[in-house]
Amino acid sequence: MKWPLLPCSRFSDFFSLKNRRFPFLGLVLAAIVGILTEEIFSFPSWGIFLGSLLLGGVLLFFIWKNPLSCIIEQGLFFLFIALCFATLHAWQWKESPAYQVASLLEKRGDDIAVEGRVASEVKVSSNHYSSFFLQTDRISELTLPVTMFVHWEGPPLLYGERVSLRAQAISPQGPRNPGEFDAKTWLARKEVFTELRMDPSDPGRILSSGELHQLMRMALECRQKIGEWITLGITDDSTAMKLIKAIALGSQEEEIVDFIDDFKLTGTMHLFAVSGLHVGMLAVIIWFFLKMLRLPRWSAVLVTIPLLFFYVAITGFRIGSLRAAFMSSLFLIGFLVSRRPQMINSLAAAAFCLLLSQTNLLFSIGWQFSFCVVFSILFLATPFQKILHPLYKHDPFLPKRIITPFQKWRYDLCHHFTQLVAVSAAAWIGSLLPTLFYFHLLSFSSLVANVIAVPIAFLILALAVLAVLVAPFFPWVAPVFNNSNWLCAKILLMVVHGCSLLPLTSFSVGFSMNRSPKLTIFDFPVAQAAMLQVEGNAWMINTGNANKAAHCLLPFFAENGISALQGIVITEKRAATIGGLVPLLEEIQPSSFFSSEEKGNSFVFKHFLRKLGESGMQLTVLREGDQLNFSPSCSAEVLYPPVGSSDSALVLKFQLGKASLLWIPNSSISLQTWLLEHSSLEKLHATILLFPSMEKKMEEDFIKAVAPRCVILGNDPFKKHHSSPSFQELESSLYGSGITVLDQVQTGAIILEVLRDRVRLHQFLDHKDWEILNASGYPSLY
Numbered sequence: 001m002k003w004p005l006l007p008c009s010r011f012s013d014f015f016s017l018k019n020r021r022f023p024f025l026g027l028v029l030a031a032i033v034g035i036l037t038e039e040i041f042s043f044p045s046w047g048i049f050l051g052s053l054l055l056g057g058v059l060l061f062f063i064w065k066n067p068l069s070c071i072i073e074q075g076l077f078f079l080f081i082a083l084c085f086a087t088l089h090a091w092q093w094k095e096s097p098a099y100q101v102a103s104l105l106e107k108r109g110d111d112i113a114v115e116g117r118v119a120s121e122v123k124v125s126s127n128h129y130s131s132f133f134l135q136t137d138r139i140s141e142l143t144l145p146v147t148m149f150v151h152w153e154g155p156p157l158l159y160g161e162r163v164s165l166r167a168q169a170i171s172p173q174g175p176r177n178p179g180e181f182d183a184k185t186w187l188a189r190k191e192v193f194t195e196l197r198m199d200p201s202d203p204g205r206i207l208s209s210g211e212l213h214q215l216m217r218m219a220l221e222c223r224q225k226i227g228e229w230i231t232l233g234i235t236d237d238s239t240a241m242k243l244i245k246a247i248a249l250g251s252q253e254e255e256i257v258d259f260i261d262d263f264k265l266t267g268t269m270h271l272f273a274v275s276g277l278h279v280g281m282l283a284v285i286i287w288f289f290l291k292m293l294r295l296p297r298w299s300a301v302l303v304t305i306p307l308l309f310f311y312v313a314i315t316g317f318r319i320g321s322l323r324a325a326f327m328s329s330l331f332l333i334g335f336l337v338s339r340r341p342q343m344i345n346s347l348a349a350a351a352f353c354l355l356l357s358q359t360n361l362l363f364s365i366g367w368q369f370s371f372c373v374v375f376s377i378l379f380l381a382t383p384f385q386k387i388l389h390p391l392y393k394h395d396p397f398l399p400k401r402i403i404t405p406f407q408k409w410r411y412d413l414c415h416h417f418t419q420l421v422a423v424s425a426a427a428w429i430g431s432l433l434p435t436l437f438y439f440h441l442l443s444f445s446s447l448v449a450n451v452i453a454v455p456i457a458f459l460i461l462a463l464a465v466l467a468v469l470v471a472p473f474f475p476w477v478a479p480v481f482n483n484s485n486w487l488c489a490k491i492l493l494m495v496v497h498g499c500s501l502l503p504l505t506s507f508s509v510g511f512s513m514n515r516s517p518k519l520t521i522f523d524f525p526v527a528q529a530a531m532l533q534v535e536g537n538a539w540m541i542n543t544g545n546a547n548k549a550a551h552c553l554l555p556f557f558a559e560n561g562i563s564a565l566q567g568i569v570i571t572e573k574r575a576a577t578i579g580g581l582v583p584l585l586e587e588i589q590p591s592s593f594f595s596s597e598e599k600g601n602s603f604v605f606k607h608f609l610r611k612l613g614e615s616g617m618q619l620t621v622l623r624e625g626d627q628l629n630f631s632p633s634c635s636a637e638v639l640y641p642p643v644g645s646s647d648s649a650l651v652l653k654f655q656l657g658k659a660s661l662l663w664i665p666n667s668s669i670s671l672q673t674w675l676l677e678h679s680s681l682e683k684l685h686a687t688i689l690l691f692p693s694m695e696k697k698m699e700e701d702f703i704k705a706v707a708p709r710c711v712i713l714g715n716d717p718f719k720k721h722h723s724s725p726s727f728q729e730l731e732s733s734l735y736g737s738g739i740t741v742l743d744q745v746q747t748g749a750i751i752l753e754v755l756r757d758r759v760r761l762h763q764f765l766d767h768k769d770w771e772i773l774n775a776s777g778y779p780s781l782y
Contacts, residue, residue, distance in 0.1 A: 024348035026074075027081055031352060034082030035359050038089045045090035052083035089359040092191060098146040101139070102193035105169040112140050114196060115164045115207070119147060121220060121316070122157045130157065133192065137162075149187055150196045154204035159217050165204030167196035176523045176748040178764065179556030189360040219313035223249060226314070229471035230464045233479025240489040244482075246272045247457050248464040250315040262493075262500040267428065267435070267446025270320075270373070271457045279324035281461055282311055283332075301332045319354070319366035323374070326350035343378050347371065369434050376430025377423055384422035392418070417451075424450040436509055440558040443506040449499040456492045460485055508563045517634045517656040519752040520556075521690065523715050523744045523764070524548050527576040528665060528690065531556070532654075535631045540568045540584070541652075541663070542577045549580025554587060565590035569628065569636075571650040571665040573600040581608040585615065594620045594628065596641055596650045622650060633657050639679055640671065651675065653686060657754040659772070662686035662706055667693050672702040681705060687759060687772060688752070692716060700730050708739060709772050710761065715744040740770070 038048070059076045093099075105112065116136035124130050130152040136144055149172070150165070157163065172195050174184035187193070198204060230248055231241045250272060263269050286307055290300040308328055312321045327346045334341035351371055354361050361367045392414035394403060428446050435441055463485040471478040520531045524544040531553075532539040538557075543549050557563070568590050570578055584590065585608070593612065598619055600606065612619060622628075623643050628636040633656075640651035649671060654661040662684065664671070675684060689708040691699070693716050703711060711734065731741050742750060748765035759772040 022342060022345040022348060024345050024352050026078060028348045028352040028355070030078040030081040031085040031355050031359075032362060034085035035089045035355070035362050037082065038086040038093075039363075042094065043086065043090070045087050045095050048083055048087045048090060052080060052087055055080050055083060085355065085359060088356075092359050093188075096191050096193075097144070098148075098191050099193050101144055101146050102169075102171060105139075105194060106171055108169070111166055111168050111199075113164070113166050114139055114148070115162070116148075117162050118157050118159055121159060122152070132157065133190075134163070134196070146194075147190070147192050148194045148196050149192050151198060152204060153198040153200045153202075155206060157206065158209070159220050160214075161209055162207040163204050164207050165196065165198055166202055167198040170195050170197060174765075176765065177552050177556070178520065178749060178751075179552045179554075179559060181551060181555075189363055191358075191360070216313060219310060223314045223316075226468055229478060230467050230485070231482060232467070232471060232475065233482045234486050237486065239493070240486045243489045243493065244460060244464060244485050247460050248278075250278075250318055250321070262496045264439070264441070265443060265445070265500045265506045266449035266453075266496050267431065267443040267506075268449050268453045268496055270369075270427075270431075271453065278315070278461060279308055279311065279321055279328055281458070282465070283308060283328050285465055298336055301336045304332060305329045319361065319364060320370040322354060323347075323350045323370050326353060344375070347374055347378065365434065365438055369431060372434055373427050373430040377426045380426035380429060381419075381422045384425055385418055388418040388422065420451050420454065424454070440509050440561065441506055442509050445499045445502050445506065448502070449496060452495050452499075453492060456488055456495065460488045460492065463488065508558050508561050516756075517631075517754045519654075519656065519661070519754075521712060521744075521750045521752065522548070522552065523747075523749045524552075525576070525715050527574070528571065528663070528692065528714050529577070530690075532630060532634070533560070533562075534634045534656075537566045537630065538562045538564070539566050539630055540590070542571055543568065543580030543584055545576050545579035546583055547579075549583045553580060553584065557588065562588075564588060566630075567592035567594060569622075569650070569652070570595040571652065571663065573602045573605045573648045575602060575604040578602070578608065579604050582611050585611055589615075592620060593617065594622050596622060596648050597646075600648060628652075637683075639683060640675060642678070647671075653683065656752075659688065659754050659759045660686040661688040661690060661752070662708070663690050664692065667691065667699065672699065676702060676705060681707075688712060688761075690714075700733060703734060703739065704737060710740045710742060710770070712750055713741065713743045713745075742770070 037043075055076065059073070059080055062076075063073065114134070114136055115138040116134045118132050119135040120133040122130050122132045132150055132152065134148050134150045136146055136148060138144070139146075148169075150167070152165075154163075154165070171193065172184040172187045175182050187195075227245050227249060230244055234241050234244075260269075263271070283304060286304050287300060290303060295303070305328075308325045312318070312325045315321050327343070327350050330346040330349055331341050331343075354367070392411060394400075394407070394411060424447060427450065432442075435443070463481045467478045467481040467485070470481070517532065517534045520533075522529045522531070522544065527542065527544050527548075529540070529542040529544045529548070532541065538560075540553075543553065565584070565588050568581065568584065570581075570593065572578070573595075581593075581604075598609075598621055600609075609619070622638045624638055624640060626638040628638075630636070634654075636652045636654045638650065639653055639662075640649065641647045649665045649668070651665065651671070652663040654663065684706045686706055686708050687710070689703060689706050689711045691703070691711055692714045693699075734741055742761065742763070744750065746765070747763040747768075751762040751764065753760045753762070757773065761770040761772070763769075
């Protein structure tokens with residue numbers, strides 16, 4: 001009896017394009033469906049596993065004994081693949097050993113002794129803290145091989161070294177504000193559910209070097225050495241050196257912060273991601289060199305493929321480089337067996353293999369960008385070029401023998417240029433959806449910038465390869481190539497910067513703002529900050545520190561499509577409250593600034609005033625009785641400080657439609673006493689009170705005088721008010737008076753939206769909603 005054909009050999013006809021077969025395309029689509037199904041519905045792995053075994057048995061039975069129609073077999077086979085990947089995703093996600101260990105350690109609570117090996121490149125931050133991924137061998141008395149993220153205190157480390165440490169095991173913290181990076185999910189996608197934080201007084205120890213990781217250590221050492229070779233002779237221009245290293249070896253965002261903004265705006269960030277351009281060029285150079293040595297074809301293939309993956313290891317196993325190495329390997333293997341591979345099928349095969357190794361790669365930005373862009377290029381570049389071809393092609397009735405050399409040269413030049421334009425346009429379309437979804441940015445200048453920037457980047461990469469080839473043998477020759485590379489790097493920076501200055505370069509694309517007032521009260525430690533959105537305008541009240549402005553506010557603006565601020569109101573002059581003024585002044589350029597005085601003792605405030613003066617803008621001073629009008633239905637009245645006061649605190653009463661909010665910048669007893677003595681109860685009364693902390697009897701009296709329906713307390717880590725008996729007593733007393741207390745330590749950011757007949761308060765951390773009805777007295781949870 002002949003063994004029947006495997007289903008996929010007949011299923012390949014199902015996915016065809018102009019009679020070409022793409023068997024892996026169906027497989028990878030089935031894998032994606034299975035992973036997404038498990039991600040959304042979270043079925044138990046044992047149920048999916050049993051279902052896949054049952055379906056696999058049924059499928060084999062019908063193929064062997066009673067063949068079904070091709071369409072039914074295809075459907076059952078793809079369903080089987082989907083179930084297999086759903087089971088694999090369940091094992092690698094919520095049911096992974098790392099997740100189970102994290103749950104046990106979280107219940108334990110005390111410090112643990114850990115031994116393991118450094119499983120990633122050690123990152124050293126600007127404040128000299130080291131962090132890395134640790135592959136554990138032993139946790140306390142148990143042998144548990146899981147991956148954890150370590151904040152290291154101890155001697156410098158290298159990849160693969162075996163270490164011993166004692167640390168507190170904690171669950172990674174998720175974002176507390178909209179716009180913040182979700183480090184918890186990012187780590188979880190890497191199957192890391194535990195962070196280890198060490199006590200500086202108890203540093204870790206190095207037990208042994210990494211004998212079992214010599215290949216990876218060699219790759220990291222090669223990366224460092226190549227970085228030195230490609231910058232020999234360039235000593236006085238760190239920007240050019242960083243750019244050359246970033247293009248040749250790939251780079252993290254923090255390493256190219258000096259010029260990253262222009263590349264983001266022009267859609268040329270892909271130049272720093274080691275991808276098909278880098279791997280393809282390296283493959284051509286290796287193949288050309290081996291051909292000069294007259295190696296047989298099969299020997300050249302066997303040498304080239306390992307070298308490509310070693311280059312992938314040198315550049316840090318980026319998703320794009322892995323994908324390109326897989327595709328190049330399939331292409332070379334097809335060349336070896338005299339079969340021309342289909343590039344779309346090779347792309348699908350690379351995607352299938354990567355998802356098989358780690359299903360969470362499907363949710364990686366790098367994976368999505370890489371495969372979307374390359375698929376778009378493979379699918380659209382040729383049709384685009386065919387559309388452009390009639391613009392420069394020769395007259396078909398013109399005999400080839402009378403075509404002049406200049407006409408041939410012009411045709412070749414136009415042909416290569418249109419190839420570049422077609423690829424650039426196809427790549428722009430492929431990156432459109434991921435760019436809009438993740439970065440909320442629409443860049444039109446990328447169509448122009450990529451046409452010019454990609455050839456220059458290719459030249460930079462070629463010169464870097466030449467420098468690497470000659471530096472070990474002729475170190476005095478390498479600076480010749482490197483200085484040529486310096487010139488190319490400068491031209492690239494000039495081109496990208498010029499494209500970023502073009503009109504209609506890029507747009508922030510986000511959710512449209514509601515016409516009803518919406519106040520986002522951010523959860524910043526020791527600082528009150530909020531964003532007011534009303535009738536298409538945006539206002540900031542304070543900014544938080546510089547770090548919060550860069551990593552929370554600016555992404556939040558992008559998500560909401562905010563490209564300009566009407567103004568910033570400053571209620572305090574502490575660095576924790578206004579440290580983000582200068583970054584916002586440079587990035588967003590607000591139209592106006594308001595504060596209680598033009599002077600201040602804070603260094604941060606003085607620095608801001610200098611920058612403000614350089615920009616030609618002025619600071620508007622507010623005093624008691626002044627009013628800010630945000631819209632016809634939204635305003636703020638200044639209740640403090642009085643004229644002649646030297647206090648920098650600014651007390652505001654917001655009128656947001658039918659609701660009101662009283663903003664108290666600090667919990668000073670003297671401030672509360674002044675307000676009670678000099679302001680009428682009618683002025684102090686508000687629907688919501690924003691208050692820094694609540695511990696003293698005086699604060700209870702002040703709150704009851706304001707008579708709010710809800711009190712929002714700020715996050716002050718230096719005042720553990722939420723766990724003190726006095727706070728719990730005050731909270732019970734206020735609740736008995738019909739006042740609900742929302743503590744931002746527990747809620748995170750709070751989004752306040754004023755609707756026609758009610759006020760809705762949304763807690764960011766637990767997604768609970770509260771409503772304050774205008775007709776009733778108490779907030780209600782729903």
